[in-house]
Amino acid sequence: MTGASVTAFEKGKTRVFGRSVSRIEDLPLVTGRGRYVADLDFPRQIHMRVVRSEEAHGRIVAIRLDAARAVPGVVAVWTHADIAGLPPIDFRDPAAEALKPYRQPLLAKGVVRYVGEPVAVVLAESPYVAEDAAELVAVEVEALPPLLDAAAPPAAFAPGLSTEALELSQEYGDVAAAFREAHCIVEAELSIGRHSGVPMECRGAIGRYDAAYDVLELWGAAKVPHRNREALARFFGRPSSSVQLHECHVGGGFGIRGELYPEDFLVCAASMRLGCPVKWIEDRREHLIAANHSRQQHHRVRAAVDAEGRILALEDAIFLDQGAYVRTHGARVLDLTLAMLPGPYRVPAFRAVGHFRLTNKTPAATYRAPGRYEGTFVRERLLDAIAARLGLDGVAIRRRNLIASNEMPYARQLTANGHPIILDSGDYAGLLRAALEAFGWEETEARLRERRAAGEFVGAGLSFFLEKSGQGPSDSALVSVDSGGFVEVVTGGASLGQGFETAMAQICAETLGVDYRRVRVVHGQTDRIRFGIGAHASRATVMTGGAVHAAASEVRRKALAQASVLLQAPADELDIVEGRVVRRDAPMGASISLGELSRASGPGRDGAGNGMPGLYSESWFHTEGMAFPYGVHIAVVRVDRATGQVAVERYFVATDVGRAVNPMMVEGQIAGGVVQGLGGALYEEFRYDAAGQPLSATFAAYLMPTMREAPKVEVLIAEDAPSPNNPLGIKGVGEGGCTGAGAAIASAIDAAIGRPGAVTALPATPERVLSLLEAARR
Amino acid sequence: MSQKLEVKLTVNGRDYVLSLEPRWTLADVLREHCGLTGTHLGCEHGVCGACTVMIDGQAVRSCLMFAVQAQGKAIVTVEGLAGPGGELHPLQQAFIDHHALQCGFCTPGFLMLAHATLLESPDIDDEALIDILASNLCRCTGYKNILAAVKTAAAVMKARRRQP
Ligand code: FES
Ligand code: FES
Numbered sequence: 031m032t033g034a035s036v037t038a039f040e041k042g043k044t045r046v047f048g049r050s051v052s053r054i055e056d057l058p059l060v061t062g063r064g065r066y067v068a069d070l071d072f073p074r075q076i077h078m079r080v081v082r083s084e085e086a087h088g089r090i091v092a093i094r095l096d097a098a099r100a101v102p103g104v105v106a107v108w109t110h111a112d113i114a115g116l117p118p119i120d121f122r123d124p125a126a127e128a129l130k131p132y133r134q135p136l137l138a139k140g141v142v143r144y145v146g147e148p149v150a151v152v153l154a155e156s157p158y159v160a161e162d163a164a165e166l167v168a169v170e171v172e173a174l175p176p177l178l179d180a181a182a183p184p185a186a187f188a189p190g191l192s193t194e195a196l197e198l199s200q201e202y203g204d205v206a207a208a209f210r211e212a213h214c215i216v217e218a219e220l221s222i223g224r225h226s227g228v229p230m231e232c233r234g235a236i237g238r239y240d241a242a243y244d245v246l247e248l249w250g251a252a253k254v255p256h257r258n259r260e261a262l263a264r265f266f267g268r269p270s271s272s273v274q275l276h277e278c279h280v281g282g283g284f285g286i287r288g289e290l291y292p293e294d295f296l297v298c299a300a301s302m303r304l305g306c307p308v309k310w311i312e313d314r315r316e317h318l319i320a321a322n323h324s325r326q327q328h329h330r331v332r333a334a335v336d337a338e339g340r341i342l343a344l345e346d347a348i349f350l351d352q353g354a355y356v357r358t359h360g361a362r363v364l365d366l367t368l369a370m371l372p373g374p375y376r377v378p379a380f381r382a383v384g385h386f387r388l389t390n391k392t393p394a395a396t397y398r399a400p401g402r403y404e405g406t407f408v409r410e411r412l413l414d415a416i417a418a419r420l421g422l423d424g425v426a427i428r429r430r431n432l433i434a435s436n437e438m439p440y441a442r443q444l445t446a447n448g449h450p451i452i453l454d455s456g457d458y459a460g461l462l463r464a465a466l467e468a469f470g471w472e473e474t475e476a477r478l479r480e481r482r483a484a485g486e487f488v489g490a491g492l493s494f495f496l497e498k499s500g501q502g503p504s505d506s507a508l509v510s511v512d513s514g515g516f517v518e519v520v521t522g523g524a525s526l527g528q529g530f531e532t533a534m535a536q537i538c539a540e541t542l543g544v545d546y547r548r549v550r551v552v553h554g555q556t557d558r559i560r561f562g563i564g565a566h567a568s569r570a571t572v573m574t575g576g577a578v579h580a581a582a583s584e585v586r587r588k589a590l591a592q593a594s595v596l597l598q599a600p601a602d603e604l605d606i607v608e609g610r611v612v613r614r615d616a617p618m619g620a621s622i623s624l625g626e627l628s629r630a631s632g633p634g635r636d637g638a639g640n641g642m643p644g645l646y647s648e649s650w651f652h653t654e655g656m657a658f659p660y661g662v663h664i665a666v667v668r669v670d671r672a673t674g675q676v677a678v679e680r681y682f683v684a685t686d687v688g689r690a691v692n693p694m695m696v697e698g699q700i701a702g703g704v705v706q707g708l709g710g711a712l713y714e715e716f717r718y719d720a721a722g723q724p725l726s727a728t729f730a731a732y733l734m735p736t737m738r739e740a741p742k743v744e745v746l747i748a749e750d751a752p753s754p755n756n757p758l759g760i761k762g763v764g765e766g767g768c769t770g771a772g773a774a775i776a777s778a779i780d781a782a783i784g785r786p787g788a789v790t791a792l793p794a795t796p797e798r799v800l801s802l803l804e805a806a807r808r
Numbered sequence: 809m810s811q812k813l814e815v816k817l818t819v820n821g822r823d824y825v826l827s828l829e830p831r832w833t834l835a836d837v838l839r840e841h842c843g844l845t846g847t848h849l850g851c852e853h854g855v856c857g858a859c860t861v862m863i864d865g866q867a868v869r870s871c872l873m874f875a876v877q878a879q880g881k882a883i884v885t886v887e888g889l890a891g892p893g894g895e896l897h898p899l900q901q902a903f904i905d906h907h908a909l910q911c912g913f914c915t916p917g918f919l920m921l922a923h924a925t926l927l928e929s930p931d932i933d934d935e936a937l938i939d940i941l942a943s944n945l946c947r948c949t950g951y952k953n954i955l956a957a958v959k960t961a962a963a964v965m966k967a968r969r970r971q972p
Contacts, residue, residue, distance in 0.1 A: 052904050059912030060900040062846020062886035066913065069845035158832075230850045230858060230913040230947045281848070281913030282947050314851040527911025527948055694907050701950030702910060729855035729945070737951040738942035767950075 039540065039758065041689075041749075047540035047758075050694035053532040054547060055525070064279040067234035067250030068311045075236070075307035076105055078297055079160035081150040081167045082320065083142035086178075086390040086722025088171035090140055090149070097166035098152055103159040105304060107167065109150045110137040113299060119290060122254070122261055123447075125360030132187065132195050132388060134355035136292045136299075142171055143354035144392050145724050146319030148292045153300055153308065176390040176722035180351035181328045187388055195352070196361050196386040200368045202443035203379025208343030212334035216416045221791045222404045222772065224326035224351065225714040227397045227706075228734060229526075231281020232312035233321055237297030241305065244272055246298055251275035251554060253288025254564030256522050259556045261290055261358070262298065277554025283526030284706070285396040285566065286322040289358050318727045323716055324397035326351035327367065329408045334379075339420045339427050343379035344372060346408070350386050353393040361386045362447065363394070366401030366498075369446035373409050373496040374458045374660055375431040380444070390722045396566075398706060399765040402497060403772055407792060410493040410773035418786035424777065425466065428494055432458040435751075439655075446498060446656075453496075453658050455751040456686060462494065465662040465684035468746045474666065474680075482784070487669040488679070489781025492662065493773035499762025500572030500657040500755065504650055505563045507577035509538060509585050511645035513632070515609045515625030517544055519581075520552040522562010523574040528764060529695040530570055536691055537575050537758070541582035542589075543606025544624065569762060571691060576651030576756045584647035592627050657753035659761040661685030663704075663770030667778040674800030676712055676779060678739070683770070684746035688753045688761035696763045701743040703767020709735050711775040712793050743767075815879050819844065820888030830876050834868075835859045837875035838885060846886040846916045850945065857944030860917040861885050867924035886916035889923065898964040899923055899957070908957035910948035917944050922958045930966055934959070 039047060058064050095107045106112075118133035138149045150167050154160035177185050177193060184194040209215060236249040246268060251258060255275040263270035280287060293310050300308040312320070327350050334343040350364045364384040371382055397403075417427040433440050435457040442451040466472075474490055481488045508520040519538050523530055531551040539546035552558050563573055590601040593611035597604065597620055605614045610621040624645060629635070633643040666680040683700050690696045713733040717725040726732040752759025776789035779799065788802045812827045819842055826841050835852075838844045838861070850858035852871045859871040862884040889897045899919050902908070909915045918941070925932060925940050932940075937958065946954060 053907070055912070056904045056909060059909055059915055060886075060896070060903050060919065061890055062844065062916050064846070064912055066845075066848070068849070069839070158829075228947065229911070230856065230945060231848070231911070232850070279913075280911060281850075282911045284947070314853065314856075527909075527913075529910065698907050698910060698949060698953065701952055702948045703950075705950035706947070728853055729851045730853070734945055734947065735951075736942040736945060737938050737955060740951040742952045743950055 044540055046536050046546045048690060050692055051532070051536065051546060053529050054535055055529065055531050066231055066281055067236060067278045070236060070249060070278055072236065072238055072307040075309050076153050076155055076304065077157040077160045078300060078308050078310040079152045079157070079164040080148045080293060080316065081152065081164045081169065082316070083138060083145055083147040083149050083169065085142055085171045085173055086145050086176040088142050088173040090138060090142060091170040091172050093150060094168040095150070098163040101159060101163040101166065103155040104152060104163045105155065106153045107150060108137065110135060110139045113137060116295070116299060117265065119292065119295065119358065120261065120265065121360045122257055122358045123360070126196055128196055129356045129360055131191055132356040134292060134357060134393065136295050144390050145722060146316070146392055147354065151296055153304065157311070178389055178391065178718055178722055180326070180387040180389055181349040184387060193388040194385055195356060195388055198361060198364050198368060198384040198386065199382060200444050201381035203343065205343045205345055205379045205381045208334040208379045212342055213337040214419060215332055215334055216412065216419050217332040218412055218415050218787070219330050219790060220408050220411055221328045222325050222407055223710065223715040223791070223793050224323050224391070225710045225716060226322060226324045227284025227286040228317070228732070229282025229284055229287050232314060232317045233287060233291070233293070234311040235294045235297045236307055236309045237301035238307040239302040245274060246272060246302065247274050247276060248294060248298055249276045249278060251277045251288065252280045252526060253283055253524055253566050255524060255554050255556050256562035256564065258290050265295060266298070275556045277524055280526045283565065284398045285400060286324070287526065288524070289322060289395060291321070314729065315727050318732055319392055319724050322357060322395040323353060323392045324363070324394050324400065325404060325710060326394065327404045331408055331412055333412055333416060335416050339416055339422050339430050341375060341377050341431050344377050346371060346382040348382060348384040350384060351389050351391065351394065352386055353389055353391040355393045357393045357395050359395045363396055363400045366446055367405050369444045369451060370402050370496065370498060371405040371409055372442065373406065374433055374494055376433050391718060392716070398703065399497065399769040402495065402765065402769045403707065403710065406493060406495045406769050407772040407776065411776060414777050414780065415787050424492055428462065429459060432462065435460065449501060449656065452655055454655055454753050454755050456658065456660055457750050458660060460750060461660065461684055461686055461748055462662055464748060465664065465746060468684065469664050469682045478666070487671055487782045488666065489778050490664060490666045491774045491777025491779070491781055492664045493770040493777060494662055495660060495766060495770035497659040497766045497769055498656055499659055500569055500653070500753065502573065502653040504652045505573040505577045506559065506561055506648060506650045507574060507581045508559060508648045509578065509581035511585060511624045511628045513625050513629045515548065515623050517542065517549040518552065519549055519578055520558045521574050521578065522559045522564065523553045523570045524565035525553050526565055528565070528699060529692065530565060533571050533575065533691045533695065534578050537578050538582045541579055542586050544609040548609065572657055572756050572760050572762055573651060575691065575758060575760060576653065577649060579758060580651050581647045581649035584649050585645050588647070589624055589627050589645055592631055593622050596622055653755050655755040657688060657755055657761040659685060659687055659763065659766050661766050661770065663774035665774040665778040667775065667782055669779060669782045669799060671803055674796035674803065676794060676799060678708060678741040681741040682744045683767060684748060685766045686748040686751050686761070687763050688751065689749055689759040690747055691760065693747055696747055697745045699763045700745045700767035703765060704743045704771055705735050705740045707768040707771025708739070708775065710792060711772040712795070715793050813876055815876050817875065817878055817883060818881070819883045820885060828875050830874060832875050833871055834873045834875045834878050835870035838870060844885050844887050848913055848916055850913065855945070857921060858914050858917040860920040860944065862920050862924045865924060865927060867921045886919055889919060899961040902957040902961040902964070906953045906957035906960065908949060908953040914944060914946040918946065918954055922961070926962050926965060930962065
């Protein structure tokens with residue numbers, strides 16, 4: 031960890047940290063000068079189009095390519111036979127050996143397993159020609175019965191291989207005894223629909239092989255460029271120093287963008303083999319059937335409780351619908367679901383068994399708040415059910431079970447990705463109290479009761495979520511000041527649009543004492559820094575922010591040491607203000623700029639000393655523990671009894687973020703997360719017919735919230751419990767807006783229709799809500 | 809493939825003489841042939857609005873129109889929104905001030921939709937404005953800052969008209 035702690039970070043005494051300054055990213059983006067991967071072209075590039083399976087499951091009998099090859103402008107057409115030497119796509123992190131046979135080949139090998147699976151690629155001089163030719167590729171498939179329900183008995187994936195690829199379990203305490211001795215047992219059967227991140231920018235990739243220097247480049251990287259570099263290097267058997275990934279502007283990530291997919295490898299392989307850059311830009315239909323889906327789980331859960339509603343034990347059986355192959359994440363989402371299921375509550379005994387099952391749908395992986403959106407829905411539904419059973423209200427049941435602040439740090443006897451879960455800090459009950467007060471819970475409930483009495487179907491629902499962020503162990507950053515006093519921060523972070531550059535510039539500027547607009551932030555370029563954790567799982571601000579703080583602190587120390595000689599004052603009597611070193615007791619007196627110090631300490635100059643010349647530092651931040659953000663979601667909904675349509679009248683989130691680097695951006699993350707969470711709660715679902723044909727392959731069928739559906743999200747940002755696990759006290763804020771939404775909406779619908787426990791499946795579409803209303807009438 | 813046609817497009821006040829296949833969409837031609845990549849493609853089937861440009865004062869989805877159909881019309885893209893000296897349009901400034909963008913992919917479409925809307929109805933009320941802005945998709949912001957930005961820009965533009 032860093033040695034230098036900066037007093038400027040004291041609350042209320044900061045210049046730019048913790049302030050809602052405008053973003054340094056915005057100018058090119060509002061003037062149309064951004065550069066997303068589709069906007070990038072290289073001389074002599076050709077274009078790739080993927081021919082995809084139209085069958086959910088079947089044996090490939092023949093693939094006819096002649097007609098496609100004959101189209102003028104077509105350079106090559108490949109099937110699996112043309113790339114048979116290349117392995118299937120590996121897991122990014124070590125995963126269970128048992129999962130290996132379920133990895134996806136770049137192009138279907140003998141069998142197709144989902145509609146959308148790449149079967150062939152056409153490489154041509156223009157995207158229009160590639161598309162024309164792709165339509166002439168004829169794939170003959172002998173259909174096999176599709177498996178579409180992960181809760182149904184498993185079938186054969188291949189001879190001797192079950193579609194249940196893995197069973198994961200975690201447990202502690204004496205579950206059996208708890209259920210034996212319980213006052214009562216409350217059970218529920220719950221499911222979460224298949225939906226996903228669906229960023230507004232489709233995926234894209236450009237492979238470019240530079241034979242002169244033997245370097246393979248992949249443009250259009252996102253999320254985890256450095257770790258994907260390792261994966262690509264391993265895949266192609268190349269030194270990782272000869273593989274460079276480059277991030278462009280990225281039009282949203284949400285967990286699904288930036289994973290390595292077949293297309294990423296194919297553009298690289300084609301560029302090496304054909305000797306020219308190869309560009310692939312996904313279209314929306316492809317995105318909706320080929321990019322990672324997520325979330326689909328079925329839970330059979332039960333709780334043992336005492337007479338006061340205290341949870342004695344929790345038991346869950348989970349069926350996760352992984353789709354047709356296991357992708358780069360392995361079984362990560364299932365592991366996270368198990369690990370985070372108990373959330374913020376005291377759960378003395380716990381057992382969960384997860385069934386990781388393959389079906390004939392698009393492969394699944396992480397989406398914002400992976401495992402937590404699902405688990406929070408399940409756990410909070412169960413709490414509502416316990417409350418209903420014991421005649422308690424939803425607030426009381428939660429209060430009774432929340433872990434108390436004096437129990438922190440709280441060691442859960444569970445692991446996430448193999449890391450022990452130790453809840454770092456928090457005043458859960460305090461935040462719940464603050465949330466209810468800020469929202470006006472009592473008054474709102476009273477008014478809703480009146481409206482219900484007058485015949486309206488309105489209700490409020492609440493959920494408590496626990497998130498996970500800032501998983502270590504390490505990240506690094508380079509900070510340097512040039513002779514003009516401009517600062518460059520080089521990170522291995524990534525930007526998916528969340529304001530990463532601004533947040534890093536704020537941390538650096540505060541530490542160093544410069545204007546944040548004079549800080550340039552580099553990210554997503556593997557040729558600029560050796561390591562990087564990228565941007566995922568709400569790690570960037572905590573981990574990369576910690577590293578930027580460490581590097582900037584070191585540069586500050588160097589600058590003050592040098593200036594102390596020149597200004598003839600001890601370093602601790604100096605400060606840096608607006609890029610100039612001044613005496614604290616005479617800020618208007620003699621001063622020297624960081625640019626001048628940089629010049630004076632350059633290589634070969636007197637000021638350089640014996641160490642590293644220049645105003646420069648590469649520093650690391652290490653941490654063992656994670657930071658666990660938490661919060662409360664409250665929704666007020668109105669149900670239209672004729673149509674089953676649910677309108678969200680009000681939405682409120684209170685969340686503890688430790689310290690907010692930029693409150694405006696925190697609010698933006700929460701508001702955006704909420705609306706995505708609402709999408710999964712009410713509208714979004716990848717549906718399939720009985721033959722496994724996707725029914726949600728356009729934006730007219732896959733319904734995402736518009737401004738009409740989106741409530742004006744109210745946000746209460748709390749900074750009650752800074753994380754002790756990083757010097758700035760930050761907790762990640764990327765996911766909490768999403769996490770509690772399914773649970774809160776379900777609870778609110780129950781209240782509106784006066785049937786506790788009615789909502790058992792998401793999304794609560796008009797169709798589903800109507801059938802609940804009908805059941806109530808009967 | 810098909811016969812190319814000689815077409816003159818007027819984009820942001822500048823003429824482009826291009827040889828185009830009739831089937832090429834306006835969005836593709838703006839991006840690939842005029843180099844104006846600020847117009848984005850989010851769906852290519854007319855739902856997301858990322859490709860919105862202004863044609864003769866109307867907001868139009870450029871993925872649903874062939875370039876040859878735009879001949880003789882005044883096309884404005886996001887690149888044409890700022891003033892000649894680069895001074896930002898009130899909408900652009902308001903989007904920055906209100907944090908109405910995160911990844912920025914939807915932003916050009918929203919800017920052009922809002923621009924055309926405020927030109928036609930500078931006094932539009934909130935409900936009507938929401939109805940119009942609900943025709944574009946954003947996946948990052950949750951929309952509330954976009955609405956706030958457009959309302960602020962509308963007020964700024966109105967105030968400017970009052971003081972010549
Ligand atoms: S790209 Fe034109 S509406 Fe989506
Ligand atoms: S800002 Fe990312 S889609 Fe709108």
